[in-house]
Amino acid sequence: MATQASAHSESMSLLMNYYQQPSIKVRNQLVLLNAGLVRQIAHRIGRQCAEPYQDLEQIGYLGLIRAIERFNPHQGCAFSSFAVPYIRGEVLHFLRDKSSVLKIPRRWQELQKEGEKVRQQLTAKLGRKVRDEEIAAVLNVSVSEWRETQAAEHNRQALSLDATVGQMLDCPVTLGDSLPDTREQQRQYLEEERQQLSGAISELESKTKQAIEYVYIKGLPRKEAAKRIGVSPMTVTRHLQRGVKQLSTLLHPEEPVMT
Missing domain, CATH: 1.10.10 (Arc Repressor Mutant, subunit A)
Known part of the structure; x- marks a missing residue:
């Protein structure tokens, strides 16, 4: 308990110093003292997504730095309560950006349509399965570009929620089972935004x-x-x-x- 009290006292002293005269040295000291907040949030969010923990932790430190640079120690708010929404918000924004829908270049979309027509025509003419090299030759593109076009089209296709993505004991885990609760996520987002707004108003x-x-x-x-x-x-x-x-x-x- 004495150690925790000492760390809290040191943190508040450094926050006061930083508020009065910002410096990278003091900021870095505060980052080290409050690194536990980042690790805790990164671990919690990491259990709900497939992103590496190290990536989430690094993004979380950006949120911690933002919180340090905006914290006003005279407002009477605990720094941990002020910092958590910034850290969590930074990580969630990172995940939202990563989860954007895959967009395929228009050229590849047109190439895919033409390639399927060519495949059907050659299959009917030759009476066998058509090779990628033959389709690429008719389209006048390289084999590697045709295969990249096919891979892009395949990767953007929606998966069934019943598709098995893992195994837990004798019970298969489906994609639907692994998806997060959207209502709970929305509640967390709203709470995050409420806390950020409350912290900003207090300044x-x-x-x-x-x-x-x-x-x-x-x-x-x-x-x-x-x-x-x-x-x-x-x-x-x-x-x-x-x-x-x-x-x-x-x-x-x-x-x-x-x-």
Whole structure:
């Protein structure tokens, strides 16, 4: 317990130092101190996908660095609670990008259609199975390109959810069994986005934060929000405009440049 308390104290001290005067040295120290958060999230997500753990861990560190660079120690929020959505979000965004649908070049799509026509014509003419070399010669392309075209077409075909992808004891594991629960994933995504938004709002100036919370979160009219904050409705509008711009920067920042 004493060791954990000491590590927490050291981490907060470094976070204060980094907030006041950012430096790569202090940032790297904070990364080492909080590496356990990255490993924990990488292990948890790694059990639900086929990506190598090492890749997930490396991507997670990018999220940790983002969290360190945006954390405000004066907001009263625990750094671990602030960092987890950034780490998890970075890994999930990586997986979403990796899972995009395979797109085949238009030339290959047309080549595949023409090749199938040629295959049928030659099969009827020769009365036997047609070789790739014969089809490629008629199409006036190399054999390797024709085979790449066929492989691309085959790889984008949808698999049956009943297709066996593994074995557990005496029971086969189908593709459907291995797919993640989409409802649970959606719930996790929403929670991730909620935490990121909450963390970003906590970094706003007091009255700007109040304006955002009263109008956009609680749904109060701007006149009512103005009364509660103690400013004019026009000032509330200015706070809202400023707040939306700041939130956009916090939630969708440029890649950080450290010197």
